[in-house]
Amino acid sequence: MSDxxxxxxxxxxxxxxxxxxxxxxxxxxxxxxPPRQLxxxxxxxxxxxxxxxVIADTLRKNALNPAGVFLKVGDxxxxxxxxxxxxxxxxx
Amino acid sequence: MSxxxxxxxxxxxxxxxxxxxxxYFLEEIGANAGRSAHKKAVEASRMVFETRELVADIIxxxxxxxxxxxxxxxxxxxxxxxxxxxxxxxxxxxxSIEHNAVMRPLRFLEKTxxxxxxxxxxxxxxxxxxxxxxxxxxxxxxxxxxNHASNVVGTILPIAEIGQIARxxxxxxxxxxxxxxxxxxxxxxxxxxxxxxxxGHKGLLGPQGVGCLYIRENFDLVxxxxxxxxxxxxxxxxxxxxxxxxxxxxxNLPGIAGLRAAVKFVLERGISNIHxxxxxxxxxxxxxxxxxxxxxxxxPQHKDLQTGVVSINxxxxxxxxxxxxxxxxxxxxxxxxxxxxxxxxxxxQTFPSGTIxxxxxxxxxxxxxxxxxxxxxxxxx
Numbered sequence: 001m002s003d004x005x006x007x008x009x010x011x012x013x014x015x016x017x018x019x020x021x022x023x024x025x026x027x028x029x030x031x032x033x034p035p036r037q038l039x040x041x042x043x044x045x046x047x048x049x050x051x052x053x054v055i056a057d058t059l060r061k062n063a064l065n066p067a068g069v070f071l072k073v074g075d076x077x078x079x080x081x082x083x084x085x086x087x088x089x090x091x092x
Numbered sequence: 093m094s095x096x097x098x099x100x101x102x103x104x105x106x107x108x109x110x111x112x113x114x115x116y117f118l119e120e121i122g123a124n125a126g127r128s129a130h131k132k133a134v135e136a137s138r139m140v141f142e143t144r145e146l147v148a149d150i151i152x153x154x155x156x157x158x159x160x161x162x163x164x165x166x167x168x169x170x171x172x173x174x175x176x177x178x179x180x181x182x183x184x185x186x187x188s189i190e191h192n193a194v195m196r197p198l199r200f201l202e203k204t205x206x207x208x209x210x211x212x213x214x215x216x217x218x219x220x221x222x223x224x225x226x227x228x229x230x231x232x233x234x235x236x237x238x239n240h241a242s243n244v245v246g247t248i249l250p251i252a253e254i255g256q257i258a259r260x261x262x263x264x265x266x267x268x269x270x271x272x273x274x275x276x277x278x279x280x281x282x283x284x285x286x287x288x289x290x291x292g293h294k295g296l297l298g299p300q301g302v303g304c305l306y307i308r309e310n311f312d313l314v315x316x317x318x319x320x321x322x323x324x325x326x327x328x329x330x331x332x333x334x335x336x337x338x339x340x341x342x343x344n345l346p347g348i349a350g351l352r353a354a355v356k357f358v359l360e361r362g363i364s365n366i367h368x369x370x371x372x373x374x375x376x377x378x379x380x381x382x383x384x385x386x387x388x389x390x391x392p393q394h395k396d397l398q399t400g401v402v403s404i405n406x407x408x409x410x411x412x413x414x415x416x417x418x419x420x421x422x423x424x425x426x427x428x429x430x431x432x433x434x435x436x437x438x439x440x441q442t443f444p445s446g447t448i449x450x451x452x453x454x455x456x457x458x459x460x461x462x463x464x465x466x467x468x469x470x471x472x473x
Contacts, residue, residue, distance in 0.1 A: 043322060
């Protein structure tokens with residue numbers, strides 16, 4: 001299986017909003033229960049099989065503000081949240 | 093055939109798609125939203141999410157997370173009014189035609205917390221000038237709250253003008269759109285609204301049991317309810333993000349499923365088309381009523397200045413008597429009495445006996461108006 005990333009948000013509303021935008025942009029996205037190594041406070045997460053830049057672009061354009069972005073490397077998850085150099089979340 | 097002219101209480105009938113959507117939810121989905129990651133739970137969460145997006149569309153809100161699902165417009169108004177944490181000496185400006193869903197929370201805060209109410213007297217038709225509100229503003233004014241349209245006489249208030257005044261003075265602005273939502277166009281941005289409360293079961297044609305509160309970006313309220321939200325479960329503190337902050341406890345999911353179908357129906361029909369239809373019927377009703385002797389009509393008496401709500405009285409008969417005959421002899425449903433708005437009835441000088449309120453909806457026809465007026469003529473004879 002190719003590389004994938006897990007994206008985590010604070011609320012289910014945000015997960016579903018992100019899911020909508022990823023789908024609109026034609027990205028390969030799926031709603032999953034978060035892997036046990038990661039904690040998602042809202043109980044669901046997004047699994048996206050796309051490159052970081054593609055994901056970051058959709059996040060940025062739609063002012064989506066994830067709590068975490070993790071690249072699956074072997075059996076580890078590497079945080080990439082710091083690479084998202086933008087502000088202006090919508091989580092109130 | 094019965095004729096339903098009580099749409100200001102709740103719209104009836106509901107579109108068939110509403111019933112189907114509720115049945116589908118209960119039979120095929122049924123799981124709780126926001127609580128689990130299994131397929132049915134995600135489907136339920138998605139249904140709620142899509143409803144929120146549709147509702148946001150209807151009111152011109154850019155960010156659907158600012159739409160909160162509550163029990164009804166009353167709970168939405170209470171959440172807004174109590175959420176502002178008003179304290180002794182704070183002033184609230186409101187109008188003299190508000191529903192008790194606004195007046196009772198305000199009177200409670202007046203009595204228990206010492207807030208001061210500045211109630212702008214509307215004229216007998218239910219109108220007020222936005223400038224009257226401006227004149228009442230002081231440094232202690234912490235809220236301006238008005239209804240978009242009166243539930244007694246249908247009068248449409250100048251909410252955009254009032255909103256502009258509120259925004260200039262940086263005063264929170266709450267609009268009660270229970271009577272107008274789905275019947276009149278609404279845009280929270282163009283009307284400078286910070287907080288908008290409305291029900292899902294009137295003009296939006298959804299089932300009873302769902303109301304909505306829109307909270308403008310960067311605007312915080314203390315929640316009315318605290319508890320489980322499915323998010324942040326490791327914390328014993330209420331989340332600060334929306335919609336979760338204001339939606340503790342399980343939502344009315346079948347109700348929201350019904351509302352989703354209803355809002356789609358309303359958007360497909362087009363609010364401007366619905367408005368035009370009700371406006372034409374209102375014009376026809378007023379015109380026919382004017383021709384009947386011994387009828388008193390209240391309110392603006394003009395289809396452009398009011399919603400499909402018209403209040404009348406028959407000379408020499410109480411509203412209760414007339415309502416009873418309409419129901420028993422003619423199978424026509426109207427609402428009589430004070431309509432939970434004693435202030436409004438004092439304003440139009442019909443307190444304490446009230447009026448006969450006729451309220452038209454999307455499914456009413458000219459024949460309904462004709463039959464109602466014929467029934468009135470027969471009663472008067």
